[in-house]
Amino acid sequence: MPLVRADTSSITSLASTASRTWSVEEYADAAQVAIERLAAYVDASQRGAEPAIAQPSIEDNATALGLRELIRGGGMDTERFGDFLAGYLERTTRLHHPGSLAHQVATPDVPAALGDLIHGTINNPAAIYEMGAAGASIEVVVLDWMLEKVGWSTAESAGVLTHGGSLANLTSLLAARARVAPDAWTRGAPPDLAVLAPASVHYSIRRAVAILGLGEEALIELETDELERIRVDRLEQALERAQAAGRRPMALVAASCATATGLHDDLQGIADFCERHGIWLHVDAAHGASALLSPRHRQLLDGIDRADSLIWDAHKMLRTSSLCAAVLVRRGSELPGAFHQEASYLFYDERDSAGIDLIGRTVECTKGGIGLKLFLNLAWRGERGLGEYVADCYDKTLRFHDLIERRPGFECPYRPESNILCFRRGRDAGRQVAIRERLIAEGEFHLSSAEMGGQRYLRIVPTAPATGDDTIERLLDAVEEADRVLD
Numbered sequence: 001m002p003l004v005r006a007d008t009s010s011i012t013s014l015a016s017t018a019s020r021t022w023s024v025e026e027y028a029d030a031a032q033v034a035i036e037r038l039a040a041y042v043d044a045s046q047r048g049a050e051p052a053i054a055q056p057s058i059e060d061n062a063t064a065l066g067l068r069e070l071i072r073g074g075g076m077d078t079e080r081f082g083d084f085l086a087g088y089l090e091r092t093t094r095l096h097h098p099g100s101l102a103h104q105v106a107t108p109d110v111p112a113a114l115g116d117l118i119h120g121t122i123n124n125p126a127a128i129y130e131m132g133a134a135g136a137s138i139e140v141v142v143l144d145w146m147l148e149k150v151g152w153s154t155a156e157s158a159g160v161l162t163h164g165g166s167l168a169n170l171t172s173l174l175a176a177r178a179r180v181a182p183d184a185w186t187r188g189a190p191p192d193l194a195v196l197a198p199a200s201v202h203y204s205i206r207r208a209v210a211i212l213g214l215g216e217e218a219l220i221e222l223e224t225d226e227l228e229r230i231r232v233d234r235l236e237q238a239l240e241r242a243q244a245a246g247r248r249p250m251a252l253v254a255a256s257c258a259t260a261t262g263l264h265d266d267l268q269g270i271a272d273f274c275e276r277h278g279i280w281l282h283v284d285a286a287h288g289a290s291a292l293l294s295p296r297h298r299q300l301l302d303g304i305d306r307a308d309s310l311i312w313d314a315h316k317m318l319r320t321s322s323l324c325a326a327v328l329v330r331r332g333s334e335l336p337g338a339f340h341q342e343a344s345y346l347f348y349d350e351r352d353s354a355g356i357d358l359i360g361r362t363v364e365c366t367k368g369g370i371g372l373k374l375f376l377n378l379a380w381r382g383e384r385g386l387g388e389y390v391a392d393c394y395d396k397t398l399r400f401h402d403l404i405e406r407r408p409g410f411e412c413p414y415r416p417e418s419n420i421l422c423f424r425r426g427r428d429a430g431r432q433v434a435i436r437e438r439l440i441a442e443g444e445f446h447l448s449s450a451e452m453g454g455q456r457y458l459r460i461v462p463t464a465p466a467t468g469d470d471t472i473e474r475l476l477d478a479v480e481e482a483d484r485v486l487d
């Protein structure tokens, strides 16, 4: 009897082991189905043949896609996967669509999409060298390239890739805090630290200030002009205000470019002030740093090399899928100061490794092979190709500005400097929101809305190569029609 039992269990365990190894035929067949469906999806999206945005309810999606049955019963195979994927793709927001104008999320390019497929297959986290030498090396080399684009030396400066700009901002401010308050990691944050930033700063900065344990009130708001750019002539007064409130500024945050408007702060003037007072200058260049690749636009970032730290999101304007953000620090030795933690199974005092473990520089422990996506876009399109893409987006947004300004009943509060543009139809705040909601429900256009100087605007961020002047003419027709119907 015992023998029989032993035999059975060995057969069972062999069978289950076999069923858990990959069937490479299944992988190849299913990937083929996925690629055919996805290629058709991008093709239809680029032609504008399907809606830019579809928002059925959760219940509708769950029922149509059979989510609950599939979660509990399984049973997906290559054929069912094809049907499922078709239904899934019908319920997406199509970023390759000409009418996709809402957010600063990249229209991904072919090489980056392949990068996701590769990572999904091999799953080499990039933060520890021994978990994937190729991916970790790519990250280091890509970061070196980014440092050079900023104008920094790779010998002195350092960086790390993170899952998104919000984590990148937090990491930068941790490094800034370590300079002013090196004991904060062990003893907690001193209660008198402050971060200087305009009210319009991306919300991830406010969050970072709170996460750092400073309390949101530690964000001392800088005065801005009517277009929400930092007023350099009022910086001294802001410092006096902070000091009068018993606060020590540990960092000043400037935008290149601002989320709502796409406009750039005067980095030279701000850097002069920061240098005069020994304040860490952090430039949130999540969106705008990609303009460093366009010779005609890089002057928008004039002075960025004087920052102490900056962030640069490849998943905004370098056409990688989410997420791939860089933290870059001018004096690279200050970056590991952000984190002083010990984890004996990961960090050794001394190690004999062929590479670098970037894990000491990030919030994340396990991290995607995110550098690969950016690397493949660079390798395929070239630095020049990506720069031309950025220039093209910026140029066409200028043309769109002119088209909008020419239409009676529309106004733009500024000439765009990037591919972010605010405009409005009439002046009523509620009307802008209602127009946006109506257009989204119709599905041909997806645009966003932002407040600037207390006024509500519609907002576009053209990133899809398929968006052209004709798209904007049709958008303006649709806005006029929505406005008329809402009357």
Ligand SMILES: Cc1ncc(COP(=O)(O)O)c(C=O)c1O
Residues within 6 Å of the ligand: 104, 163, 164, 165, 166, 167, 169, 202, 204, 255, 257, 258, 259, 284, 285, 286, 287, 313, 323, 325
């Ligand atoms: C200026 C700026 N900083 C940071 C972020 C946050 O980036 P992420 O969405 O990658 O966390 C954004 C996002 O829109 C942004 O516009």
